Amino acid sequence: MTExxxxxxxxxxxEIIDEDLASGKHSGTVTRFPPEPNGYLHLGHAKSICxxxxxxxxxxxxxxxxxxxxxxxxxxxxYVESIxxxxxxxxxxxxxxxxxxxxxxxxxxxxxxxxxxxGKAYVDDQTADEIxxxxxxxxxxxxxxxxxERPVEENLDLFARMRAGEFGDGEKVLRAKIDxxxxxxxxxxxxxxxxxxAEHHRTGDAWCxxxxxxxxxxxxxxxxxxxxxxxxLEFENHRPLYDWFLENLPVPSRPRQIEFSRLNLTYTVxxxxxxxxxxxxxxxxxxxxxxxxxxxxxxxxxxxxxxxRNFCKTIGITKFESxxxxxxxxxxxxxxxxxxxxxYMAVLDPIKVVLTNYPADQVEEMEAMxxxxxxxxxxxxVPFSRELYIDREDFMEVPPPKYFRLSPGTEVRLRxxxxxxxxxxxxxxxxxxxxxxxxxxxxxxxxSNPPDGRKVKATIHWVSAAHAIDAEVRLYDRLxxxxxPDRGEGSFLDxxxxxxxxxxxxxxxxxxxxxxxxxxxxQFERLGYFCADPDGTPDRPVFNRTVGLKDxxxxxxxxx
RNA sequence: AACUCCGUGGUGUAACGGUAGCACAAGAGAUUUUGGUUCUCUUUGUCAAGGUUCGAAUCCUUGCGGGGUUGCCA
Numbered sequence: 001m002t003e004x005x006x007x008x009x010x011x012x013x014x015e016i017i018d019e020d021l022a023s024g025k026h027s028g029t030v031t032r033f034p035p036e037p038n039g040y041l042h043l044g045h046a047k048s049i050c051x052x053x054x055x056x057x058x059x060x061x062x063x064x065x066x067x068x069x070x071x072x073x074x075x076x077x078x079y080v081e082s083i084x085x086x087x088x089x090x091x092x093x094x095x096x097x098x099x100x101x102x103x104x105x106x107x108x109x110x111x112x113x114x115x116x117x118x119g120k121a122y123v124d125d126q127t128a129d130e131i132x133x134x135x136x137x138x139x140x141x142x143x144x145x146x147x148x149e150r151p152v153e154e155n156l157d158l159f160a161r162m163r164a165g166e167f168g169d170g171e172k173v174l175r176a177k178i179d180x181x182x183x184x185x186x187x188x189x190x191x192x193x194x195x196x197x198a199e200h201h202r203t204g205d206a207w208c209x210x211x212x213x214x215x216x217x218x219x220x221x222x223x224x225x226x227x228x229x230x231x232x233l234e235f236e237n238h239r240p241l242y243d244w245f246l247e248n249l250p251v252p253s254r255p256r257q258i259e260f261s262r263l264n265l266t267y268t269v270x271x272x273x274x275x276x277x278x279x280x281x282x283x284x285x286x287x288x289x290x291x292x293x294x295x296x297x298x299x300x301x302x303x304x305x306x307x308x309r310n311f312c313k314t315i316g317i318t319k320f321e322s323x324x325x326x327x328x329x330x331x332x333x334x335x336x337x338x339x340x341x342x343x344y345m346a347v348l349d350p351i352k353v354v355l356t357n358y359p360a361d362q363v364e365e366m367e368a369m370x371x372x373x374x375x376x377x378x379x380x381x382v383p384f385s386r387e388l389y390i391d392r393e394d395f396m397e398v399p400p401p402k403y404f405r406l407s408p409g410t411e412v413r414l415r416x417x418x419x420x421x422x423x424x425x426x427x428x429x430x431x432x433x434x435x436x437x438x439x440x441x442x443x444x445x446x447x448s449n450p451p452d453g454r455k456v457k458a459t460i461h462w463v464s465a466a467h468a469i470d471a472e473v474r475l476y477d478r479l480x481x482x483x484x485p486d487r488g489e490g491s492f493l494d495x496x497x498x499x500x501x502x503x504x505x506x507x508x509x510x511x512x513x514x515x516x517x518x519x520x521x522x523q524f525e526r527l528g529y530f531c532a533d534p535d536g537t538p539d540r541p542v543f544n545r546t547v548g549l550k551d552x553x554x555x556x557x558x559x560x
Numbered sequence: 561a562a563c564u565c566c567g568u569g570g571u572g573u574a575a576c577g578g579u580a581g582c583a584c585a586a587g588a589g590a591u592u593u594u595g596g597u598u599c600u601c602u603u604u605g606u607c608a609a610g611g612u613u614c615g616a617a618u619c620c621u622u623g624c625g626g627g628g629u630u631g632c633c634a
Contacts, residue, residue: 183563194632
């Protein structure tokens with residue numbers, strides 16, 4: 001477990017918790033992660049999960065998983081299951097504390113009735129449109145509904161009949177009676193309940209009356225004795241309403257809502273609506289497309305959960321709206337994978353190499369380190385023979401300056417193999433290079449250096465042609481070409497990166513890669529980290545590029 | 561000219577009245593059987609102006625800039 005150096009300082013939320021503990025306001029800490037089951041979890045949620053579950057771990061408290069399922073028209077069980085899977089994958093556990101806002105419907109209803117009794121809520125017959133128009137706007141106060149002063153008894157009767165199903169969708173709502181002139185629009189008699197004749201994923205058809213988020217969230221927190229209710233900045237303006245309910249209802253505890261800034265990443269969109277659109281309109285293969293910033297997407301891409309946790313630690317928690325560099329996430333991924341991913345050789349775009357002085361029927365088993373960063377990872381055997389494949393990028397007939405790899409007359413080292421020198425380039429009728437004739441130096445076998453002390457400038461990877469596994473490799477790049485796809489005119493879709501996926505169908509893999517389980521991430525030496533995809537079959541695996549290695553040569557090329 | 565939150569290198573984040581630090585990114589070099597890793601070094605910052613103070617990123621005032629809010633979504 002490597003801890004980033006920044007763990008010594010605490011974010012403002014943990015400081016508040018420290019104070020609350022020190023002052024005796026609370027004797028323990030209870031947080032909650034409250035997703036709405038209407039979509040898949042994404043990197044933004046990861047930030048919130050790491051915060052809430054992380055605090056629970058650090059303070060010896062607990063973190064509840066609570067599904068905020070107050071809108072049956074948008075929510076589905078499919079999402080509930082995927083959310084649980086993703087949280088567990090990230091490395092967190094809610095134990096016994098799985099809750100649903102829908103579990104509190106009866107209690108919330110009773111409290112609504114008590115609000116009505118106290119003259120703090122009323123049934124409004126206005127249409128949605130009328131309510132909107134009379135709410136006023138940012139600069140002008142709203143006007144009272146003609147039903148605002150309805151007698152308590154009438155409200156009670158109407159509300160009961162709303163529950164009983166006597167009215168159609170949208171015919172009536174229950175509103176809090178607060179202040180139609182309040183500068184915070186959320187307090188201009190917010191809607192508490194709306195009629196929705198819809199099947200709920202848990203309560204079925206028991207209800208046709210559903211509570212709004214604002215009326216549900218704080219009370220749910222209070223019922224669960226949440227001490228610190230952490231949410232994103234856009235709920236800041238809702239806090240006065242959150243508190244209003246807690247003050248006006250006989251709730252069993254007084255949670256405190258604290259807001260922090262959501263996660264933004266360059267070259268990425270993070271809104272559920274936009275992600276849904278990418279899926280529905282087939283710009284990606286699904287919620288778990290490896291280019292998606294969903295947790296299921298980055299999992300399929302091969303990101304280790306530890307990298308996500310470290311990333312969340314590094315970006316910290318603040319109230320300032322910021323956008324994190326995607327490179328920071330990739331750095332976190334590389335940091336973990338460099339330590340943990342076993343190394344293999346794979347050739348993505350093969351050229352055949354014939355070692356003219358190597359015996360035709362000979363096969364040597366070469367020992368190769370599994371991970372130079374971790375001697376305990378041991379070694380494996382890789383077959384070496386007369387005919388090999390190397391990557392097209394590792395040979396140039398007319399090399400530019402500073403090109404260290406193979407070219408006619410030059411010598412390179414084959415990783416865990418021998419030195420080879422190129423003597424002849426074989427081309428087809430079209431002038432395309434199809435084969436290289438090389439010689440190997442028997443005195444340079446891996447582990448021993450040439451007696452004459454000569455050096456080579458490069459070491460390249462290879463696979464034995466006769467032993468190679470055919471595979472498909474999917475090279476993923478960022479989904480969007482623009483740093484801020486949301487900015488500027490037009491749709492974010494205008495900024496989709498046309499090269500975000502490149503499929504290589506003729507890759508040749510080292511024999512040992514046949515044993516890699518789906519979901520495992522390995523390093524293809526010199527190329528990057530790759531994750532075995534479920535689309536693969538035993539005789540034809542599919543690998544997704546998780547992230548490339550840093551590439552000083554590519555960078556130098558790009559600049560010249 | 562509503563309310564509210566927020567402004568620290570290119571990006572993100574520390575410093576709680578006392579040397580502006582760290583990570584990523586960028587650049588230079590060393591090491592290297594991965595042009596990877598690792599190591600060393602370097603560039604770049606407190607939104608502005610006043611004030612309080614021996615001393616201000618930090619406290620005060622004003623200005624400037626950015627975000628959020630006008631769902632019967634969450």
